[in-house]
Amino acid sequence: MNDCVFCKIVKGEIPSQKVYEDEEVLAFHDIQPAAPIHILVIPKKHIASLNEVEKDDQALLGKIHTVIQTIAKEQGFSDNGFRVIINCGKDGGQEVAHLHFHVLAGMQLGEKIV
Ligand code: AMP
Numbered sequence: 367m368n369d370c371v372f373c374k375i376v377k378g379e380i381p382s383q384k385v386y387e388d389e390e391v392l393a394f395h396d397i398q399p400a401a402p403i404h405i406l407v408i409p410k411k412h413i414a415s416l417n418e419v420e421k422d423d424q425a426l427l428g429k430i431h432t433v434i435q436t437i438a439k440e441q442g443f444s445d446n447g448f449r450v451i452i453n454c455g456k457d458g459g460q461e462v463a464h465l466h467f468h469v470l471a472g473m474q475l476g477e478k479i480v
């Protein structure tokens with residue numbers, strides 16, 4: 367957990383381009399954007415992945431959805447729409463072991479799998 371890059375971003379040990387912050391949630395721009403707008407929304411609490419979510423996290427994870435809605439309005443992409451992705455584990459392609467919601471916007475997103 368100490369080596370977790372997103373925990374370091376939460377603590378300010380690694381810089382990030384923040385777009386939203388409150389006591390429980392942080393959002394910042396992805397360093398390798400896959401779309402014109404690519405924001406990562408994370409709980410400040412270290413949760414390694416969806417596999418590690420606990421019942422006590424339900425309110426926090428629910429809240430993140432309203433945070434995403436707020437960000438979409440503030441950043442001006444709510445009307446055009448956006449996509450939210452969570453990768454989990456090896457087959458899901460998760461590279462950073464700290465739960466994060468990818469928010470992609472700013473273009474017609476292709477390659478729909480579902
Ligand atoms: P995932 O593959 O779902 O684990 O996504 C990890 C994401 O974190 C990738 O899109 C990376 O580009 C992004 N990322 C890794 N390190 C940083 C960082 N220091 N600041 C911002 N985004 C990062």
Ligand code: ZN
Pocket residue numbers: 367370371372373374411412413463464
């Ligand atoms: Zn972490």
